[in-house]
Amino acid sequence: MLNLGILISGRGSNMESILKAIKKKKIPINPAIVISNKPDAKGLKIAQKIGVPVEIVESKGFKGTRAEYDKKIISTLTKYGVTPRNGLVCLAGFMRIISPEFVKKYKNRIINIHPALLPAFPGLDSQKQALEYGSKVSGCTVHFVDTGMDTGPVIIQATVKINEKDTEESLSKKILKEEHRIYPEAVNLFARKKIRVSGRKTIIG
Incomplete structure (x- = not known):
């Protein structure tokens, strides 16, 4: 069985949705560590309450390079069996850009969720970007992480309608509901070896 490592920086609501789906035996993967x-x-207390080990690899005050910090993350993942051969890494509100070295080591084994329909509105404040642009729909995207900013191959997307009265807060809530639905679905597809990457595309099935 694959070992799952989840990286968080805050409450980790997407982490929670994934771990609860695993606990209900909907995803055949071992939740090895939350970092x-x-x-x-x-999110650390939430993970502990569910029964998943947690580790802190503090970034504040770290004097080294991004790659040197990521070596510490990789070392912790490896300690819990989340390896490039037998692991999956999920970013769930992890507020750091990961290094190219980390991405290359775990090629097509790091996934992230973004609150927009990529390639539209990458980066920060995606909901605000969508509203200011005048978009009629938005949504969320689960994608593989590559060395660009939200540019990796798309796994699953979900759409939500934007109403004239929507604010950044109301749109964020609608999108988050879909995030909690499709992120566990993407982890399940990966765990069941249902995803194949071909260039920029993913083939599901």
């Missing part, structure tokens, strides 16, 4: 770069991340 936070912040010692006060609320």
